[in-house]
Amino acid sequence: MVLAKVWKLKSHFVGFPKSSDFLLEEEELPAIKDGELLLEAEFLSVDPYMRPYSVMNMKEGDVMIGSQVAKVVESKVAEFHVGSFVVSHAGWRSHSISTGDSLQALPSTWPTELPRSLALGVLGMPGLTAYFGLLEICGPARGETLLVNAAAGAVGMLVGQIGKIKGCRVVGFAGSDPKVELLKELGFDSALNYRSVSSLDAALAQAAPGGYDCFFDNVGGDFLCAALPHMKHRGRVSVCGGISMYNDVTSQKLTFPQLTLIFKELKVEGFMVTRWQHRRDEGIAALAAWVKEGKLQYRETVTEGFSAMPDAFMGLLRGDNVGKAVVRA
Numbered sequence: 355m356v357l358a359k360v361w362k363l364k365s366h367f368v369g370f371p372k373s374s375d376f377l378l379e380e381e382e383l384p385a386i387k388d389g390e391l392l393l394e395a396e397f398l399s400v401d402p403y404m405r406p407y408s409v410m411n412m413k414e415g416d417v418m419i420g421s422q423v424a425k426v427v428e429s430k431v432a433e434f435h436v437g438s439f440v441v442s443h444a445g446w447r448s449h450s451i452s453t454g455d456s457l458q459a460l461p462s463t464w465p466t467e468l469p470r471s472l473a474l475g476v477l478g479m480p481g482l483t484a485y486f487g488l489l490e491i492c493g494p495a496r497g498e499t500l501l502v503n504a505a506a507g508a509v510g511m512l513v514g515q516i517g518k519i520k521g522c523r524v525v526g527f528a529g530s531d532p533k534v535e536l537l538k539e540l541g542f543d544s545a546l547n548y549r550s551v552s553s554l555d556a557a558l559a560q561a562a563p564g565g566y567d568c569f570f571d572n573v574g575g576d577f578l579c580a581a582l583p584h585m586k587h588r589g590r591v592s593v594c595g596g597i598s599m600y601n602d603v604t605s606q607k608l609t610f611p612q613l614t615l616i617f618k619e620l621k622v623e624g625f626m627v628t629r630w631q632h633r634r635d636e637g638i639a640a641l642a643a644w645v646k647e648g649k650l651q652y653r654e655t656v657t658e659g660f661s662a663m664p665d666a667f668m669g670l671l672r673g674d675n676v677g678k679a680v681v682r683a
């Protein structure tokens with residue numbers, strides 16, 4: 355008999371999540387049947403989407419949504435061997451039973467020098483988000499200028515580096531001076547702390563006096579409104595996320611820059627990374643090759659212990675993380 359630990363949404367978040375909004379419970383799992391396997395979480399992902407998702411799709415008492423790298427500890431499914439690893443969408447659970455449907459097996463050739471947590475980061479959903487969201491929507495060309503915000507996070511850090519690989523001049527905004535220093539180490543041409551600049555408008559102008567061809571937006575809200583007037587004619591904006599709004603209790607009142615969009619003939623396109631699910635292998639292969647060649651660096655913020663899942667999640671929303679935020683169970 356296995357006792358699974360499970361984090362549930364105790365109370366809907368109001369504004370910024372609080373520890374008391376979460377509930378840790380134990381669940382007794384039955385013995386697995388033919389066609390089932392037992393998984394034990396090794397690394398669990400915390401991601402910004404969990405905050406708006408809870409509002410859109412969850413009720414109090416539901417298990418928190420999320421993906422994890424898990425070890426197969428028992429198997430009655432021929433394709434999944436005991437001791438192998440998979441990416442599972444089991445939510446915030448230490449142990450789970452699966453039929454194998456929608457599991458993503460980690461290759462048995464996974465390089466020993468790469469932590470398996472990368473399957474939740476640069477070699478997983480955030481990596482694919484950066485890869486397809488930038489290349490397919492912005493289509494950055496050599497010599498162009500690329501702007502990215504939340505630039506020291508899981509997606510943003512990769513977007514900026516992929517921009518460099520493609521020959522762009524890259525400007526990144528992040529929320530602390532150490533993050534800004536890191537972005538410069540990663541090859542960003544200009545990096546700024548959006549919390550300490552006296553004017554976002556002036557900082558955007560100073561970092562790229564000729565304007566931006568491409569903008570990968572993870573933040574939305576005031577940043578998006580401030581950035582659009584700095585786009586070049588026929589600029590492309592990849593709308594990836596809106597983290598500045600996820601904890602809002604009342605909707606922000608923003609002036610939609612209609613005339614800017616028209617006169618500059620901007621392309622502004624939102625996306626969900628799942629759009630390119632059919633090209634997943636291609637994306638992972640390209641990202642893995644760049645990592646192997648040392649062209650694409652990754653960073654992770656690893657929180658220890660399944661019991662710290664809410665802390666890791668709240669830390670992510672506060673900006674404590676550098677690179678991908680994961681929890682080691």
Ligand SMILES: NC(=O)C1=CN([C@@H]2O[C@H](COP(=O)(O)OP(=O)(O)OC[C@H]3O[C@@H](n4cnc5c(N)ncnc54)[C@H](OP(=O)(O)O)[C@@H]3O)[C@@H](O)[C@H]2O)C=CC1
Pocket residue numbers: 401402403479480483504505506507508509510527528529530533572573593594595596597598599625626627628670671672673674675676677678679
């Ligand atoms: N469309 C899609 O398919 C996908 C979209 N996303 C979106 O991409 C974005 C980045 O995700 P991910 O890389 O996983 O997360 P990150 O690793 O970037 O973590 C979130 C970061 O957002 C920054 N942040 C928090 N609050 C604010 C704020 N008010 N204003 C500006 N920055 C803020 C913090 O960094 P700092 O210290 O710089 O403030 C924090 O570290 C999110 O908006 C997410 O929803 C992610 C995956 C798929």
Ligand SMILES: CCCCCC(=O)/C=C/[C@H]1[C@H](O)CC(=O)[C@@H]1CCCCCCC(=O)O
Pocket residue numbers: 402403406407410411479594595596626627628
């Ligand atoms: C829920 C708000 C999403 C904000 C943008 C974001 O972070 C998206 C992330 C998704 C990524 O594309 C792959 C995922 O699994 C993430 C979340 C999916 C939630 C989908 C809910 C849609 C629905 O129920 O209709």
